[in-house]
Amino acid sequence: MSERGWTLGTExxxxxxxxxxxxxxxxxxxxxxxxxxxxxxxxEYGPITVISPDELADDxxxxxxxxxxxxxxxxxxxxxxxxxVRALRALERHLGRSADATIPMECGGINSMIPLVVAxxxxxxxxxxxxxxxxxxxxxMETFGVYGIxxxxxxxxxxxxxxxxxxxxxxxxxVEWLARGACIRMGGAALIAxxxxxxxxxxxxxxxxxxxxxVELGAAIRQARAGHRDPVAALRERLxxxxxxxxRVLHEGxxxxxxxxxxxGFTRGTVRITGFNKPGDAxxxxxxxxxxxxxxxxxxxxxxxxxxxxxxxxxxxxDSAEPITSETLRYGQRVRVxxxxxxxxxxxxxxxxxxxxxCFGLDRDFTPLEQLHxxxx
Amino acid sequence: xxxxxxxxxxxTDAVLLNGNTVVAAVKAATSEDVTSGIVTALGQLRQQxxxxxxxxxxxxxxxxxxxxxxxxxxxxxxxxxLRLGLPATAALPPLVGWPERLVQAINGRGFLAHGGHEFDGxxxxxxxxxxxxxxxxxxxxxxxTSVAVxxxxxxxxxxxxxxxxxxxxxxxxDDVPIxxxxxxxxxxxxxxxxxxxxxxxxxxxxxxxxxxxxxSIAGEGIAAPLFLSQNxxxxxxxxxxxxxxxxxxxxxxxxxxxxxxxxSGETTCAVVDVGGTTSDVGVLTAGFPREATVEVSVAGxxxxxxxxxxxxxxxxxxxxxxxxxxxxxxxxxxxxxYRLTQQARVFGGDELTATDxxxxxxxxDIGDRSQVAGLExxxxxxxxxxxxxxxADAVDRMRMSDEPLPVVAVGGGSILLPDEFxxxxxxxxxxxxxxxxxxxxxxxxxxxxxxxxFAIAPGQRDAVVDEARQDAVDRAVAAxxxxxxxxxxxxDEVPIPYLPGNATRIRCKAVGDLQIDRADTRALxxxxxxxxxxxxx
Numbered sequence: 001m002s003e004r005g006w007t008l009g010t011e012x013x014x015x016x017x018x019x020x021x022x023x024x025x026x027x028x029x030x031x032x033x034x035x036x037x038x039x040x041x042x043x044e045y046g047p048i049t050v051i052s053p054d055e056l057a058d059d060x061x062x063x064x065x066x067x068x069x070x071x072x073x074x075x076x077x078x079x080x081x082x083x084x085v086r087a088l089r090a091l092e093r094h095l096g097r098s099a100d101a102t103i104p105m106e107c108g109g110i111n112s113m114i115p116l117v118v119a120x121x122x123x124x125x126x127x128x129x130x131x132x133x134x135x136x137x138x139x140x141m142e143t144f145g146v147y148g149i150x151x152x153x154x155x156x157x158x159x160x161x162x163x164x165x166x167x168x169x170x171x172x173x174x175v176e177w178l179a180r181g182a183c184i185r186m187g188g189a190a191l192i193a194x195x196x197x198x199x200x201x202x203x204x205x206x207x208x209x210x211x212x213x214x215v216e217l218g219a220a221i222r223q224a225r226a227g228h229r230d231p232v233a234a235l236r237e238r239l240x241x242x243x244x245x246x247x248r249v250l251h252e253g254x255x256x257x258x259x260x261x262x263x264x265g266f267t268r269g270t271v272r273i274t275g276f277n278k279p280g281d282a283x284x285x286x287x288x289x290x291x292x293x294x295x296x297x298x299x300x301x302x303x304x305x306x307x308x309x310x311x312x313x314x315x316x317x318x319d320s321a322e323p324i325t326s327e328t329l330r331y332g333q334r335v336r337v338x339x340x341x342x343x344x345x346x347x348x349x350x351x352x353x354x355x356x357x358x359c360f361g362l363d364r365d366f367t368p369l370e371q372l373h374x375x376x377x
Numbered sequence: 378x379x380x381x382x383x384x385x386x387x388x389t390d391a392v393l394l395n396g397n398t399v400v401a402a403v404k405a406a407t408s409e410d411v412t413s414g415i416v417t418a419l420g421q422l423r424q425q426x427x428x429x430x431x432x433x434x435x436x437x438x439x440x441x442x443x444x445x446x447x448x449x450x451x452x453x454x455x456x457x458x459l460r461l462g463l464p465a466t467a468a469l470p471p472l473v474g475w476p477e478r479l480v481q482a483i484n485g486r487g488f489l490a491h492g493g494h495e496f497d498g499x500x501x502x503x504x505x506x507x508x509x510x511x512x513x514x515x516x517x518x519x520x521x522t523s524v525a526v527x528x529x530x531x532x533x534x535x536x537x538x539x540x541x542x543x544x545x546x547x548x549x550x551d552d553v554p555i556x557x558x559x560x561x562x563x564x565x566x567x568x569x570x571x572x573x574x575x576x577x578x579x580x581x582x583x584x585x586x587x588x589x590x591x592x593s594i595a596g597e598g599i600a601a602p603l604f605l606s607q608n609x610x611x612x613x614x615x616x617x618x619x620x621x622x623x624x625x626x627x628x629x630x631x632x633x634x635x636x637x638x639x640x641s642g643e644t645t646c647a648v649v650d651v652g653g654t655t656s657d658v659g660v661l662t663a664g665f666p667r668e669a670t671v672e673v674s675v676a677g678x679x680x681x682x683x684x685x686x687x688x689x690x691x692x693x694x695x696x697x698x699x700x701x702x703x704x705x706x707x708x709x710x711x712x713x714x715y716r717l718t719q720q721a722r723v724f725g726g727d728e729l730t731a732t733d734x735x736x737x738x739x740x741x742d743i744g745d746r747s748q749v750a751g752l753e754x755x756x757x758x759x760x761x762x763x764x765x766x767x768x769a770d771a772v773d774r775m776r777m778s779d780e781p782l783p784v785v786a787v788g789g790g791s792i793l794l795p796d797e798f799x800x801x802x803x804x805x806x807x808x809x810x811x812x813x814x815x816x817x818x819x820x821x822x823x824x825x826x827x828x829x830x831f832a833i834a835p836g837q838r839d840a841v842v843d844e845a846r847q848d849a850v851d852r853a854v855a856a857x858x859x860x861x862x863x864x865x866x867x868x869d870e871v872p873i874p875y876l877p878g879n880a881t882r883i884r885c886k887a888v889g890d891l892q893i894d895r896a897d898t899r900a901l902x903x904x905x906x907x908x909x910x911x912x913x914x
Contacts, residue, residue, distance in 0.1 A: 032679075161464070187501065
């Protein structure tokens with residue numbers, strides 16, 4: 001085997017967990033449980049090889065692995081442990097072809113970690129890229145699918161040594177619909193293998209570099225804290241050189257209400273953040289309300305649009321900039337809310353047709369963050 | 378009048394308070410059995426200002442005894458953790474991520490069994506009584522004396538935890554206490570389970586300590602109710618403390634910060650509490666301790682308590698000092714602890730402690746100064762500089778910006794600190810600074826809690842939430858809180874999807890200051906220094 005890629009060890013996982021929680025934009029599930037699973041897998045099977053999309057041969061075969069379900073279920077019902085690998089193996093058997101690598105479908109939250117568990121256990125390399133560039137609540141919301149890759153055939157595996165194979169041809173929304181049903185029957189959280197594709201497909205459709213970006217964003221927060229610099233400024237600096245480019249501070253305040261429920265297999269709800277009303281900062285006075293469906297979807301202050309999906313809306317602890325996920329939001333937390341612009345590949349008409357505001361039941365078009373806030377704060 | 382007592386690792390402090398006025402304040406050494414130290418402190422308090430036992434309205438005790446036991450990994454019971462959830466959750470068994478040293482200290486054993494619920498109320502698998510009995514047999518054979526039980530989604534459905542506890546008690550006997558996770562934590566299996574295991578490991582210690590505390594107060598003829606401080610700065614009765622020692626965990630820092638706020642009049646500041654073994658640095662923002670957010674580790678174990686954000690460094694009054702012959706001196710992290718008054722040089726002992734150095738430098742006049750007269754001046758300076766640098770560094774790490782932050786020093790060991798931290802500014806030392814913890818305990822708040830399943834009709838959520846909040850406020854007031862000071866400190870909403878009518882478990886806690894005593898203040902005028910202002914929250 002040719003030497004390619006770089007080695008990911010346990011020491012980078014803390015940074016990755018923090019960076020992935022940020023890119024999770026409120027959802028994606030708390031990476032902590034995933035991190036413990038990767039640590040256990042590395043301890044048993046050794047470190048993980050990460051390769052860039054460019055290092056894939058065009059005809060190599062790649063299968064995406066992930067966890068699906070409601071984040072508030074994932075923090076309570078931990079996996080049995082072998083589900084993701086069983087899903088991958090079942091899909092390989094069905095297709096009669098072995099995977100040469102696995103790839104995250106989602107770089108935010110716990111799904112930054114699940115492919116690493118699979119990589120450690122199977123010895124397959126993991127590709128430094130993903131299909132969401134953040135976290136999204138539904139399986140069809142993938143750049144893979146936006147640019148022509150079918151999600152199916154795919155496998156959903158549960159904790160009772162069970163798995164379900166779904167094949168809907170090219171209809172990725174139908175895949176989501178059926179897989180969600182299986183996931184709910186399996187207890188609201190399940191492991192999946194999906195979007196089987198070639199190395200050429202990955203290079204054409206994936207958001208590149210998001211695994212290493214997660215590690216770097218986590219490190220930027222850690223280093224800024226150690227050096228008494230503003231972690232948000234450090235994030236802005238790191239994102240400035242990336243395909244994400246823009247960061248805006250939207251609001252600062254205290255969490256005064258959280259409404260959250262599990263509906264149709266998702267954690268849905270709203271959070272109200274009452275502004276600190278700092279003198280001379282009238283722009284941040286008033287209440288900011290964020291609606292979430294696993295991930296933060298839209299931020300409005302007194303009815304005024306501040307940011308909307310697919311741009312990232314992230315709630316951070318006010319001082320330390322530790323990302324706070326929607327299931328750990330609590331009354332009384334002091335927070336800063338930031339917006340991050342998504343890469344261009346996620347803002348095309350084809351992409352917005354799959355994960356733009358209207359796909360979340362909002363009656364409005366996408367407005368880019370940098371258009372809502374022309375100048376950096 | 379109220380008595381506040383703080384039982385630390387080294388000192389037992391007691392204060393007699395009339396309203397917010399400190400009438401008497403004393404410091405005694407903590408005894409190994411805890412209680413005789415309290416008896417000594419109460420005796421001294423009486424000498425300073427005699428009081429009739431029936432004039433005492435309440436006694437409040439704050440103690441770091443339980444968290445110290447965990448941090449030191451000593452006095453812990455051999456503990457088993459049983460989790461109900463198979464075949465799910467096997468990827469990360471109980472005690473995952475715990476420091477090895479602590480697992481050994483509790484002789485920790487994790488067991489996985491069938492049971493648990495899905496989010497929608499279905500069973501993951503049925504509870505298997507034979508499996509639980511077999512595990513109970515293994516626990517008994519291993520010498521387990523305390524058990525923690527967790528079950529997946531038990532905050533929504535606690536049936537399996539209760540059923541397993543019954544079987545375990547039948548098999549292991551009444552002497553093995555069972556701690557149930559749904560009574561201790563919220564959604565988040567690992568964090569809730571960890572807190573439950575910690576609680577279980579402390580149950581036998583709590584039994585002994587709580588009995589001793591009650592006896593020492595009763596021994597003084599005081600019939601007033603006895604309370605312990607909880608993590609959130611509110612009070613709990615002794616029966617509750619017996620079953621939930623883990624609820625005392627963060628009371629030390631909370632008490633010291635609230636005491637410091639009252640004493641100094643500063644509401645936004647860093648508070649450095651220098652005890653016998655450690656210096657704990659916290660930050661008050663607008664009178665509230667800054668809360669640790671996402672990840673709260675206690676002795677290396679991840680939990681989901683609401684705790685103040687505190688950074689501890691191993692420097693205190695009892696810290697051992699080493700280094701001579703031109704080598705750089707070291708201070709701590711080991712400490713002579715409660716043996717300070719026997720082992721420190723100024724008290725005639727052989728150990729060189731940080732307190733000896735403070736006396737040698739003339740910062741304090743404690744014990745026999747001549748015992749440290751022979752220390753070289755350059756050595757004394759070097760040691761105190763080391764302490765100053767390390768503590769200042771901890772304060773600096775707690776600052777989240779370069780904006781200046783006043784530093785308030787409290788605790789008996791704060792004599793170790795200089796009058797000014799280089800680069801940070803002056804160190805404020807309010808009157809009675811050495812007993813801030815005991816004052817914080819005495820002014821602890823009273824709470825009212827609602828934990829109930831509400832049916833929420835469509836569009837009625839706001840009304841239901843208001844009802845729950847008002848109910849919590851009313852209960853706090855009924856418990857003795859001053860209505861003008863009551864506020865909601867915790868609100869948690871867990872939907873229960875399988876019950877009809879949009880059933881939701883709401884937990885809401887309101888707290889407020891205890892109404893100021895009715896005692897006649899004129900008779901006490903001029904006794905002891907006044908304490909300024911109201912309570913800081």
